[in-house]
Amino acid sequence: MHSLTINNIAQEDAVGYAVIAGVSKVKFELKIKESEVKGPQKAVSPDPAVAEPKSEEPKETPSAPTESSAPDTSGTVSDGIAPEGLPEIHQPDTRQDLTGLFTEKPQSGEVNVGENITFVARVCGESLLKKPTVKWFKGKWMDLASKSGKHLQLKEHYDRNTKVYTFEMHIIAAKGNFAGAYRCEVSSKDKFDSCNFDLAVHEARTTDGFDIRTAFRRTSTDAGEDSGELDFSALLKKRAVHVSTESEVDVWEILQKASPSEYEKIAFQHGITDLRGMLKRLKKMKKEEKKSAAFLRKLDPAYQVEKGHKIKMQIEVANPDAEVKWLKNGQEIHLTGRYIFESVGNKRFLTINNCTLADDAAYTCMIGEEKTITELFVKEPPVLIVRNLEDQMVMKGERVEFECEVSEEGAQVKWEKDGVELTRDESFKYRFKKDGCKHVLIINDVTKEDCGHYRVKTNGGQSLAELMVQEKQLEVYQSIADLTVKAKDQAVFKCEVSDENVKGIWYKNGVEVKADARTHITHIGRIHKLTIDDVKPEDEGDYTFVPEGYAFNLSAKLNFLEVKIDFVPRQDPPKIHLDCMGRTAESTILVVAGNKLRLDVPITGDPAPIVVWTKGEKVGVLTDSDGHVHVESTKGHCIFTIEGAERQDEGVYSVIVRNPAGEDTADINVKVVDVPDPPEAPRILSVGEDSCIVQWDPPLFDGGQPVIGYVLERKKKKSYRWMRLNFDPYKETTYEAKRMIEGVAYEMRVYAVNAIGMSRPSAASQPFVPVAPTSEPTGLCVEDISDTTISLKWRAPERIGSAELEGYGVEYCKEGCKSDEWIPAFKGLTERTSVIIRDLPTGEKMQFRVRAYNMAGPSPAATLQQAVTIREIMQRPKIWVPRNLRQTLIKKVGEMINLVIPFQGKPRPQVTWTKNDEPLDPKQVSIRNSDTDTILFIRRSERKDSGKYDVQVQIENVEDRASVNIQIVDLPGPPQNLKVIDVWGFNVALEWKPPKDNGNCDITGYTIQKADKKTMEWYTVFEQYRRTNCVVSDLIMGNEYVFRVYAINMVGLSPEPCLSKDSAYIQKTGIVYKPPSYKEHDFSEAPKFTHPLVSRSVIAGYSATLSCSVRGIPKVSTCDLNIKGHALYCRSWLLKPCPPNSTALSAAAIHLSLKWPRP
Incomplete structure (x- = not known):
């Protein structure tokens, strides 16, 4: 805690103050208001809470203060707490400081625990180039921006009408530890201002009735004999207090000497009820610092350093050989790599390298019993x-x-x-x-x-x-299919779902299937299998798979094929028994790419037929050695198998059976279906504030099944995590993605989905940033218009957003045109907020619009309220003569003349200049005209350029005129006919005539000079003399004088003077001067001491000088004083030698000897 106390305050103390701690600087002002006490004031308790009367005594008034309690009142007032009965000097000054940035500063406040309070600061933004930055602090360094949450909220808003920024700090449900000092700092470029304020948090007051136990409060906390005394004063009736006649006691002096444990007892004895105010005043009272004999310069009160940087502390000691100790929080610091001690002369340094938060502590430097203390604040850099x-x-x-x-x-x-x-x-x-x-x-x-x-x-x-x-949605990637198997074969039901953690139950005809020696149930990842070995007739039925936790099932049927062999002795032609023969869509067999296709074709014939499989026009190609295609023949069956079907396996397969009795043929159409190919990279059509519209093309190959929809994903450009935007297939090829963050770069990709599954992802789109278009430009209006040209101007949009404004697009069309008939006024965009559009059709009604563009595209258009007819508006000609040309313009010869005369009028008026009703000479005068003004220019003016210049602007038969008077001035000529009219005594009368050429302006005066004919040195007699005659006085007798006169005008003196033709001689009068005779005065005087010797006390070993003064005429001679003996250890009354040239008092005073005994 650091305090500044000003005693006996006066008006000259009302100035600005600043406190500097490290690199932080806080400014404040002291304002003094004279108090007017109109009568005796009643003593009121400084603390309003304490001064509140008890419920038993509502009508009692406070008694007059005693002498002993007077210091308490003054002390409380000095702490800034304003009781009701005291003057307004102690109330907070709410006047605004006009020199800072604040127009309204946050004021100190009080709040009860659990209540809310708001601090408001306002800053005027008219003189600021950009929005100011405001920071709220608690204490010295705690930035409250990182503490926002449930109990603290920081808000700000801007009023466009008043151009005032308002910043608010809301404290919600205040707690006791919220009390303390706060600071609000505002900065804008090179401007800075700050304001301190306090928050006091009081405990919530209870509204219960009077508790008698509170009256018996203990008034002492020390361990003496008086400890535990009870105070019955609250129960006693108050009586008048008799004024004590004892001498006044300074209670503050007692408190300063007492220990803190005795404060409460002393306050009770002297009637101090505001203990908090008493403690504040004790802290702020200035302590007398004794001048240190060991330190010439102590440590600064505080140091500040950023984390990781170096700090150096310096002191200066009186004794260069003194031993110095450095302590940190009371513990001695030892020399390490980070702590370095240095000694240079009488200077001592402590250097701390690579400061950490652990170095934020109090440091002490000690020399013997004396010490100096400082605080080091380590400031953390911002965490990124x-x-x-x-x-x-x-x-x-x-x-x-x-x-x-x-x-x-x-x-x-x-x-x-x-x-x-x-x-x-x-x-x-x-x-x-x-x-x-x-x-x-x-x-x-x-x-x-x-x-x-x-x-x-x-x-x-x-x-x-x-x-x-x-929500969890289970997708079925592969459903179970119906099976037809023979006895002793294996039946396998297989399905695949999207979630590998999902379990399921198999049912047969509604009864749960249990695993046994023939029945196997497996769950590997997302694939669930039911395998039945050695199929029997009783295994035939409906099989169902039900996933746990989901309300759907997968069903398939197991058909048992019973083969009966009848012996027929005669030959039987071969026969193929198939239900899916032919090439129709109904008879086509679908197989998913990558899956196994097994065709078990029943055949009959006696003898056993030979089976041949062909695909298309190829005959006999399909054998057991054809890679993933296998052909197998058994009695009564021919089996065709494709392991891992591929797209090229699709086609018409023919099976031919032959025996001696004949042959039979069947065609089987196999179609291989797959997931579609990935779509091309999506295109971003437009972006919004938090959305975008993306479009893509369908895949080139749909996998043999129609595409039922698409799945989209997005991710941040710098991230690796893709987020799915939809779970159900989206059927369109244009999608609007929402819920994105403005200003962050994103990428999009698309999956195609058909009945088989989802394709691989497409390539990522080009990165894009969601940005909203700006609002429409404001204030679109017509600035000027002519027969083929129009000038438009507007203001920037109110909302621009996070993207930079790229420019403005201006378009026009005829009135009543369609929306697609707008014509750009020029190619590209313009950054200016005004434009001139040329080559428009005369007389047409045109409509104009302006749109602002950023990376999100065009903004809504700003249009004129009604169409504009392209036609010059007739405007009466009018000349606007500048104020300085409404009076005569005076210029010196050789100066430049440049007259700019603005005018108005449409269409462009015709301008004509004349001088004294005559045309101007183009060799001497230049004229330049524009649409709005005319310029008359003369490079070097001459006397003949003076005169009246008339300018005329004319549109058809309407005109306007104006005149400008120009006066060219020059130096005047010399005066004429200077004559000496009369000479008398020491005076000469002169007379002359004005010059013929006055320089085209009035003569303001004359300068008259004289010269002695002997020396011909000219001396000025009169300056700025206005008459044409004068009298020159105080001339010297016996000299002959000549005279000359210069003329003066506003330009200066005439180049040549007018000399007098004759001279003036001041004759001698012939009278002899006789001085009076006087008796010579005797000035001799006896010597006298005017300043005697004075007594002096000197230090042993130093020179001593004793002096005296003597007055006398004639001058006195020198007086010497000799001291014999050793004066090193003697102290006596010595006489100093007299100054040089002093008068000797007597012959005996020339040499004087003093003697004294040794001590």
Whole structure:
């Protein structure tokens, strides 16, 4: 705590003050208001809460103060607490400081615990080039911007009408630790201002009835005999206090000497009830500092350094050999790599390298018993976010982790959701994790309510990410298919779902299937299988797979094929038994690419037929050795298998069976279907403030199945995490993506979906930034118009957004045109807010519009309220003569003349100049005309250029005239006919005539000079003399004089003077001067001491001088004083030698000897 106390305050103390701590500077002013006390004041308790009367005594009035309580009242007032009965000098001064940036400063306030309070600061923005920056601090360095949350909110808004910025600090549900000193700083470029204010938080007052136990309060906290005394004064009736006749006691002197444990007892004895005010005054009372004998220069009160930097503390000692100790928080500092001690002469230095927060402490330098103390404040650099948060999209019930990385380990961060701070709660919904520079927000079991924008804040930056939560939707990638198998074969039901964690149950005819020796149930990843070995007739039925937790199922039928062999002795022609023969769509067999196709074709014939498989026109190609195609023949069956069907396996397959009895043929149409090809990279058509419109083309190959829709994903450009925007296939090829952050770069990609599945992703789109177009330009109006030209002007849009304004586009069209008939006024964009459009059709009604462009595209158009007819508006000609030309313009010869005469008139008027009703000489005068003014220019003016100049502007038969008078002035000629009219005594009368040439202006006076004919040195007699005659006086007798006269006008003296033809001689009168005779005076005087010797006390070993003064005529001779003996250890009365040239008093005084005994 540092304080400045001013005693016996006066009006000259009302000036500006500043306190500097390190690199921080705070300004404040002291204002003094004279108090007017109109009568005796009643003593009121300084603390309003204490002064409030008890409920038992509502009509009692406070008693008059005693002498002992007077210091308490003055002390309380000095602390700035204004009781009701005291003058207004102690109330806070609400007048504004007109020299700073604040138009309204935040004022100190009081609040009860749990209540709200708002501090308001206002800054005028008229003189500021950009928005000012405001910071709120508590104490010295705590920036409140990082403390915003439940109890503290910082708001700001701007009034466009008054151009005033308003900044508010809202304290909600105040707590006791909120009390203290606050500071508001505002800065704008090179301007800076700050204001200090205080907040007092009181405990909430109870409205309960009177508690008698509060009356018996103990008044002492010391451990003496009086400890525990009870105070019954609150129960006693108040009586008049008798004035004590004892001498007044200074209670503050007693308190300064007492220990803090005795403060309450002393306050009770002297009637001080405001203990808080008493303690404040004791702190602010100035302490007398004794001059240090060990330190010539002490440490500064405080030092400030940024974290990681170096600080050097310096002192100066009186004794260069003194031993110095440095202490930190009372512990001695030892020499290490970071702490360095230096000694240069009588200077001592303590250097701390690479300062950390642990170095923020109190430092002491000690020399013997004396010490000097300072504080070091280590300021942390702003914590930056190195790696930003990433958007996430999860399913309901999953766990989410938002991770960011900051620049400093152990930095404090704040997490927010949609602007509300997140804290730990009992349900452990949110968990916060720190790992070095990494900070993680963990959300367990997310729900739809957790959707929103999550923000992490540090004191140097912030990062924002979005969380999207989707309900779980199970997708079936491969359903189970009907099977037809023979006895002893294997039946396999297989399905694939989207979630590998989903379990399921198999049912047969509604009864759950249990695994046994023949039945196997497997779940590997997303694939569920039911395998039945050695199929029997009882295995035939409907099989169903039901995923757990989802209200749907997958069903298929198992058909048992019973083969009966009848012996027929005769030959039977071969026969193929198939239901899917032919090439119709109904008989086509579909197989998904990558899956296995197995065709089990029943055949009959006796003897056993030979089977041949062909594809298309190729015959006999399909054998057992054809790669992934296998052909197998058994008794009664021919089996055709394709392992991992591919797109080229699609086609018509023919099976031919032959035996001696005949042959049979069947065609099987196989179609291989696959996921579609990925679409081309999407195109961004337009962007908005938080959205974009994206378009793409369908894939070139749909996989053999129609595309049922598309799935879109987006990600931030600097991120690696793609977020899905839709779960259900989107059927259109144009999509509007929303919920993006303005100013952040994104990329988009698309998947195509058909009945088989989802394609690979497309290539990413070009990066784009969501930016909203600006608002429309404002104030569009017509500035000027002619037959083929129009001039438009407008103002910038009110809202520009985060993107830079690229320019303006101006378009026009005829009245009543269609929306697509607007014509650009020029190519490209213009950055100016005014434009001239030329070559417009005369007489047409035209409409104009202006749009602002940024990277998001054009803004809404600003149009004129009505169409404009392109035609020159007739304007009467009018000359506007400048104020300085309404009177005669005076110029010196040789000066330049440049007259600019503005005028108005449409169409362009005809301008004519004349001088004295005659045309101007173009060799001497230049005339330049424009649409709005005319210029008359003369490079070097002459006397003949003087005169009256008339200018005329004319449109058809309407005209206007104006005149300008110009006067060219020059130096005057010499006066004429200077004559000496008369000479008498020491005087000469002169007379002359004015000059013929006055320089084209009035003669303002004359300068008359004289010269003695002997020396011919000219001396000025009169200057600025206005008459044409004068009398020259005080001439010297016996000299002969000549005279000359110069003429003066506003330009200066005439180049040549007029000399007098004759001279004036001052004759001698012939009278002899006889001086009076006087008796000679005797000035001799006896010597006398005018200043005697004075007594002096001198220091042993130093020279001593004793002096005296003597007056006398004639001058006195020198007086010497000799002192014999050793005066090193003697102290006596010595006489100084007399000054040189003093008068000797007597012969004996010339040499004087003094003697004294040794001590």
